[in-house]
Every structure is written in structure tokens, then in C-alpha cells.
Amino acid sequence: MQAEVVQIPQRLNNTPMLRGHRKFFYDDACAAVKKAVQGKERLMSVKITIPETNPEMDVYRIGTILELVRDMATDLVADGARVKVCVQQALGQGVFQGLPLSLSGVRRIMDNMDWGEALDFVSFGHVNPDQLDDSDFYILVATQNVVGSPIINNLIKMAEAATQQGKTLILLNPLLRDVASPDNVMSVRGRKDRMAFADSFKPAYHFRLLYASSAMMYPIRGALRHVYGGPWEVFKRVDITKREEEYQLIGTFDKEPDGSILTPLFSGRPQGVQKPWWQI
Secondary structure, eight states: OOOOOOOOOSOTTSSSOOHHHHHHHHHHHHHHHHHHHHTTOSEEEEEEESGGGOTTSTTOOHHHHHHHHHHHHHHHHHTTOOEEEEOOOOBSSGGGOBOOGGGTTHHHHHHHSOOGGGGGGEEEEOSSGGGOSSOSEEEEESOBOBTTBOOHHHHHHHHHHHHHTTOEEEEESOBOOOOOOGGGTTOGGGHHHHHHHHHTSEEEEEEEEEEEETTEEEEEEEEEEEETTSOEEEEEEEESSSSOEEEEEEEEESSOOOHHHHHHHHTTOOSSOOOOGGGO
């Protein structure tokens, strides 16, 4: 029996997105996190890098990210858990103290959000091991290294402590690549270990748009989607009419496909493409 193929929303480069389109990603990601929790994962990541949720883009909308955080926290609370939402604090000293622009004012926004009854079981904190308390889940919002103020050491210590205490960390749209830092905090010597640490977070959900060129966010060629426990799905965007498009599933993989697979796949010369997972 053929499994149902997910219907991806249209016009994902538009910002702000339609409410229904945002809800698709909220529901998709929250369902994936539930599967990862059932799979006993302690360190997991959720990545949604459409323009509206991508901290690296100028159309980034923190409200969309926080709506997702609220839905995710509410789902976890409904299952009897306690959740702490963590936003990284300013790091460094004096004039070298830094906080990502995309996270500026986020804590104040969270305090003013309507969390409903879930607020009795939701708290807020920073990215640091001393933030671990009686909460079961910790959602870390867009954790990222910034020039002069890398967060990676705080995150490593927090993850190690959380694992030892049986807590669960959920990284939402992290940016953990190396940046310039003082005192050789991010020197070449430790890069392999930092990359291994970033990779230790199991992808619970992944969705990103695929473009014709890495230098331009237009046109959209397709999308890559992964839900915990399932395959990595590659979709191709196809114009049906001038105003209508759809995403067609063209390949599935056991692990995240890179450019060496995606490029020939979109050019019509697939290499190593598996059958749809429901036919294996």
C-alpha cells in the first residue's frame, strides 16, 4: 500500500507566510519531536530554514519561531512534562559583549506572549548548565555563535549535564559554525570535536528549501524534508500554472543527501536514488 505523500505549502519564499502555511510547519515539526521523544532521544535538533524562519535572512520573523516554540512546549506539557525555553544570553565582557541581533528582545517578547494554561509548566532561561532544574525538556531557540562571543562551550557543558541528569535538549534552528573568537576559543585544533558535538544532536525534524544557486534565494528548485524515524525526502517544485505550483517527491534516502546526489537528481540523472521508502 502506497504511503501518503505530504502536501507541502506553496509560495514559501513569500513573507509573511499565510497562517495555514505556518501551521503546516508547526504541526509537522511538533509531530516529529513527539516521535523523537518516544524514541528516547536526549539530544535532538529541529531545523526549518525557509526565509521566514532563517536567522541568516533579513526577512527572518522571530514571531514565527516563537509560535512554533509555544506549540511545541504546549504539546510536551500536555503529556505531563515541564519545559524550559532557553534563549542565549549576551556573552563576552565590556565592549566585546555580544548577542545575536536575531535574538535581541526575544526574552521580553516571550514574557508578553499568551501561553495559556501551559504557562504553569513552562519557564524561561539561558543557555548554561546552571539552568537545569526540575524541567524535563529544554528548547534552545536559535542558539548561535557570534563573532567574539561563541556559545558553543556553554552549550557543550549544558548538553553534558543534561545527558547525565536524563534531561532532553531540543535545538531549534541552531547556527553552530565556527566564527572568530577571543583567546582561541574556536581554534582549528578543536574544530573536529565541535563538529562532532553538533552532529550528536539527532535530527527530529528538518525542512529546507533547495535553490538553483547557493548565492541566490530564487528560484526555488525544491525542498528537503526529514521526520524522525523516516527517510530524507527530496521534493521538486513544479509550476502547474502561473499562479499554482506543487512539490513532487522525486527521491528518498537513508541519510541526508549532499550536493553530489542532489545535483544529478534535479538534472534528471539520478545517482544512487532509492525506491520510495514504502516500496522497499
